[in-house]
Amino acid sequence: MREYNRRKFIQTSTLGVIATSSLSLNCQRNLSSERKGSYMGDFKDKPLENIRAAFIGINRGSTHLKNFANLPGTEIVALCDLYEDIVVRELKKLESYRANFSNVKTYWGDKNQWKVMLKEVRPDVVFISTNWRNHAPMAVQCMKDGAHAFSEVPLGVNLEELWDIVNTSEKTKKHCMMMENVNYGRDELMFLNICRKGLIGELLHAEAAYIHELRWQMFNADRGTGNWRTLHYSESKGNLYPTHGLGPVAQYMNLARHDDNFKHIISLSSPAIGRNNFANENFDSNHKWNKMDFSNGDINSSIIKTNLGRTVLVQWDETSPRPYTRLNLIQGTKGTLAGFPTRVAFENGFEGLTKDHLSWVEGDELKRVYEKYDHPLYKRLNKKTISSGHGGMDGIMMYRIVECLKNGLALDQNVYEGCFWSAITPLSARSIERDGAPQSFPDFTRGDWKKTKTLKIVL
Numbered sequence: 001m002r003e004y005n006r007r008k009f010i011q012t013s014t015l016g017v018i019a020t021s022s023l024s025l026n027c028q029r030n031l032s033s034e035r036k037g038s039y040m041g042d043f044k045d046k047p048l049e050n051i052r053a054a055f056i057g058i059n060r061g062s063t064h065l066k067n068f069a070n071l072p073g074t075e076i077v078a079l080c081d082l083y084e085d086i087v088v089r090e091l092k093k094l095e096s097y098r099a100n101f102s103n104v105k106t107y108w109g110d111k112n113q114w115k116v117m118l119k120e121v122r123p124d125v126v127f128i129s130t131n132w133r134n135h136a137p138m139a140v141q142c143m144k145d146g147a148h149a150f151s152e153v154p155l156g157v158n159l160e161e162l163w164d165i166v167n168t169s170e171k172t173k174k175h176c177m178m179m180e181n182v183n184y185g186r187d188e189l190m191f192l193n194i195c196r197k198g199l200i201g202e203l204l205h206a207e208a209a210y211i212h213e214l215r216w217q218m219f220n221a222d223r224g225t226g227n228w229r230t231l232h233y234s235e236s237k238g239n240l241y242p243t244h245g246l247g248p249v250a251q252y253m254n255l256a257r258h259d260d261n262f263k264h265i266i267s268l269s270s271p272a273i274g275r276n277n278f279a280n281e282n283f284d285s286n287h288k289w290n291k292m293d294f295s296n297g298d299i300n301s302s303i304i305k306t307n308l309g310r311t312v313l314v315q316w317d318e319t320s321p322r323p324y325t326r327l328n329l330i331q332g333t334k335g336t337l338a339g340f341p342t343r344v345a346f347e348n349g350f351e352g353l354t355k356d357h358l359s360w361v362e363g364d365e366l367k368r369v370y371e372k373y374d375h376p377l378y379k380r381l382n383k384k385t386i387s388s389g390h391g392g393m394d395g396i397m398m399y400r401i402v403e404c405l406k407n408g409l410a411l412d413q414n415v416y417e418g419c420f421w422s423a424i425t426p427l428s429a430r431s432i433e434r435d436g437a438p439q440s441f442p443d444f445t446r447g448d449w450k451k452t453k454t455l456k457i458v459l
């Protein structure tokens, strides 16, 4: 009897899994079936001499506002946030920036004010820096209302949203860039430069992570990042913030551009202990954090397999007590570059500092590596952007966004890259549910990644 029931259960639950997965596959098929617009891989729009920008969410968005507004040929046409005090604070700051803000309109108070703003102001571009679940709906509506969308990471939280972004961008011919600032870090730019020069040979394997202990954010219980982020952690599964680590290594490997692409992913998580303990230790038993179950594993480890068979480890942990790392490791047939701390090893050594790959060039010795291989973009912009946020990467990113828009160039990160990088979250969740079974990446480019140009070394 027990055996019969067990078998029946397995049958029913297997059917359940098949039904769910075929349902979601059908849904994906519908969303991905045919392109109703243009391929956006190397999309270039007409040059914008004066860029009229609106901002939604101006906490992290405040940095984007400052960096944008200090570049020539920029105009601020609208600021929107839920809170009046934040809008007023940012409005005051505009006086010290160089952008034109003579026609700025302000919006706050209601979660749908941004929709009114889009219709009233008709901006050229919108910068979105709100909570994660707002990114995709906001980006999609911005494009529908005629604006290029620039969103904070991630671009969306599920595959349906990501397909919606791709389809809308293709249909409206509007850029939709996920602003992965880490791709503009000094080390990341230098590693890209070293990879493109072929100095570590054929690329085989990368390691990426977002390991950042952020339990303290739970003290933002009523307003601010921790408020929505903590809720998201209790309700979601998988690798929840993959793009800071993955974005740079994906560009070293040219994934989704010409050479190679994301094929499938396997994912496993550890037990979930740290957040529940932290809530218990720091909040009284009636506090909302103690009524939630933080059941997503404290540390997630996912491995991507690419079409060429290369591997990328992507880890995520915002809970455990350990130092910050994005790993930032890229391994080739002739050497390895790694981050946190920065180290490089070449098979034939490096200019008298190392004689082979058995020891790292690191610490003060790295000065010579930077002198030789710093990316030209970093050399060109570092002095202008050094105080722009996150060691200068925020400013370089914004400089490039504005430079590309003004000159009608393809952006450094296309809509498909943002979607592939963000897709780690829902795909890892599915893999975890199926005990680590491989999950195929949808091809957001519908096969056209082979036509997309390699990201060149921008001078």
Ligand SMILES: NC(=O)c1ccc[n+]([C@@H]2O[C@H](COP(=O)([O-])OP(=O)(O)OC[C@H]3O[C@@H](n4cnc5c(N)ncnc54)[C@H](O)[C@@H]3O)[C@@H](O)[C@H]2O)c1
Residues within 6 Å of the ligand: 056, 057, 058, 059, 060, 061, 080, 081, 082, 083, 086, 110, 111, 112, 113, 114, 129, 130, 131, 132, 134, 152, 153, 154, 179, 181, 223, 224, 225, 226, 390
């Ligand atoms: N790339 C980076 O280095 C980096 C750094 C920090 C944050 N982030 C990302 O930036 C985003 C924002 O993070 P944050 O720390 O500023 O969060 P936050 O909660 O402090 O700020 C988000 C702001 O968006 C506003 N907002 C939310 N919904 C809105 C709506 N419907 N209409 C108008 N405004 C709305 C909120 O009022 C809030 O002021 C997140 O995606 C986060 O992951 C990225």
